[in-house]
Amino acid sequence: AALTPAEEAMVERRRRALGPAYRLFYEHPVHVVRGEGVFLYDADGRAYLDAYNNVASLGHCHPRVVEAMARQAAAVSTNTRYLNDLVLDYAERLLATFPAEIGHVMFTCTGSEANDLAIRLARVVTGGTGLIVTENAYHGVTAAAAEISPSLGPGVDLGPHVRTVPAPDGFRGAGDVGAAFAAAVEAAAADLSRHGIRPAALIVDTVFSSDGVFPDPPGFLAGAVAAIRAAGGLFVADEVQPGFGRLGAGMWGFARHGVVPDLVSLGKPMGNGYPVAGLAMRPELVAEFGRKARYFNTFGGNTVAAATAAAVLDVIEDEGLIANARDVGTYFTDGLRALAARHAALADVRGAGLFVGVEVVSDRDGRTSDAAAAGRIVNRMREAGVLISATGPRANVLKIRPPLVFRRAHADLFLDRLDAVMAGLGTG
Ligand code: PMP
Numbered sequence: 282a283a284l285t286p287a288e289e290a291m292v293e294r295r296r297r298a299l300g301p302a303y304r305l306f307y308e309h310p311v312h313v314v315r316g317e318g319v320f321l322y323d324a325d326g327r328a329y330l331d332a333y334n335n336v337a338s339l340g341h342c343h344p345r346v347v348e349a350m351a352r353q354a355a356a357v358s359t360n361t362r363y364l365n366d367l368v369l370d371y372a373e374r375l376l377a378t379f380p381a382e383i384g385h386v387m388f389t390c391t392g393s394e395a396n397d398l399a400i401r402l403a404r405v406v407t408g409g410t411g412l413i414v415t416e417n418a419y420h421g422v423t424a425a426a427a428e429i430s431p432s433l434g435p436g437v438d439l440g441p442h443v444r445t446v447p448a449p450d451g452f453r454g455a456g457d458v459g460a461a462f463a464a465a466v467e468a469a470a471a472d473l474s475r476h477g478i479r480p481a482a483l484i485v486d487t488v489f490s491s492d493g494v495f496p497d498p499p500g501f502l503a504g505a506v507a508a509i510r511a512a513g514g515l516f517v518a519d520e521v522q523p524g525f526g527r528l529g530a531g532m533w534g535f536a537r538h539g540v541v542p543d544l545v546s547l548g549k550p551m552g553n554g555y556p557v558a559g560l561a562m563r564p565e566l567v568a569e570f571g572r573k574a575r576y577f578n579t580f581g582g583n584t585v586a587a588a589t590a591a592a593v594l595d596v597i598e599d600e601g602l603i604a605n606a607r608d609v610g611t612y613f614t615d616g617l618r619a620l621a622a623r624h625a626a627l628a629d630v631r632g633a634g635l636f637v638g639v640e641v642v643s644d645r646d647g648r649t650s651d652a653a654a655a656g657r658i659v660n661r662m663r664e665a666g667v668l669i670s671a672t673g674p675r676a677n678v679l680k681i682r683p684p685l686v687f688r689r690a691h692a693d694l695f696l697d698r699l700d701a702v703m704a705g706l707g708t709g
């Protein structure tokens with residue numbers, strides 16, 4: 282359907298007020314006015330099944346989170362330079378979800394700031410400057426985080442101390458994914474050293490979202506972590522996307538791989554929509570930094586952020602959302618695989634919990650990626666009232682991340698719509 286005159290006018294206002302660097306989702310953008318649970322509603326009251334927005338991980342506007350946020354906003358909103366129980370209670374509770382080695386957490390407002398701080402810390406701790414990331418990684422918008430975000434494209438330069446390694450792509454790669462990934466990290470570290478650059482860190486999103494979603498086999502990260510440590514660098518787990526239970530196996534993506542990171546960046550679902558993020562760490566790593574530097578983030582860890590983030594943990598526990606992510610995730614990926622068996626364009630379904638990637642190809646035997654078809658599927662799903670997106674270096678992997686309150690009935694609705702969209706595309 283074409284944009285209405287009112288929508289055309291809004292697009293034009295955006296262009297004038299916000300400038301040229303912003304992008305909208307979908308050929309026909311969605312004019313969102315309200316969210317509740319797994320649904321977003323547009324200005325005409327039409328409901329969309331939101332299978333993409335992983336910030337509102339507990340469902341949009343979860344009443345317990347909204348209530349905690351509003352109550353604290355009415356009590357006091359202030360920063361970490363005052364004594365206040367809320368941030369301490371939250372920090373202790375959050376740290377209890379990590380392995381014992383992780384003993385401090387510092388608060389920021391965004392995942393980008395968490396990664397920026399991780400880079401600073403890794404450089405102080407190791408005395409090195411070199412950073413290793415995957416070829417289509419995204420780690421954020423600050424100057425330092427953008428330099429380790431090759432997915433921003435060739436218009437954004439990687440830092441001179443940055444090396445990239447191929448993602449652990451079990452769909453295209455042959456053989457042992459973990460061994461290949463470890464060898465690539467080892468080679469990147471050696472290349473840094475050969476150029477007189479000491480490695481400071483390997484930073485990866487533990488589900489490799491922007492690289493195309495690569496969760497399997499669990500454990501494959503261990504070799505790469507050993508390789509960066511052998512080269513004198515730290516391992517930074519970027520949990521901004523996989524964290525807080527989304528993978529349906531405990532709280533953290535790194536744990537599926539049996540590794541304990543040095544630094545862990547957190548964000549997106551941490552406040553279910555309130556901007557709260559942070560960096561968890563091994564205490565010994567920050568001792569020197571703490572002597573030399575101080576850290577103050579005006580809004581990071583403010584009292585409203587702490588109260589909101591605590592309510593998020595309550596809901597994850599009380600509603601059993603990690604188990605739901607696991608159970609409904611399995612049901613959903615099974616359903617997607619059944620669809621893929623009937624629609625040749627859907628070549629590979631992979632996922633953990635409620636983080637799913639579906640590889641779209643034009644030629645299943647040759648594994649020829651088909652970004653155009655993926656784009657058509659995303660846009661036709663939107664017309665059908667289901668919101669997803671596409672990712673990966675070839676933009677051909679459907680990225681599906683519904684809220685953790687996604688139930689079997691929502692999965693059935695999604696599968697029905699995708700089946701109809703695929704039939705309409707005539708891909709078999
Ligand atoms: N790391 C990863 C893996 C992300 O996906 C993102 C955001 N898309 C970030 C970091 C940056 O987070 P933020 O947008 O909150 O700065």
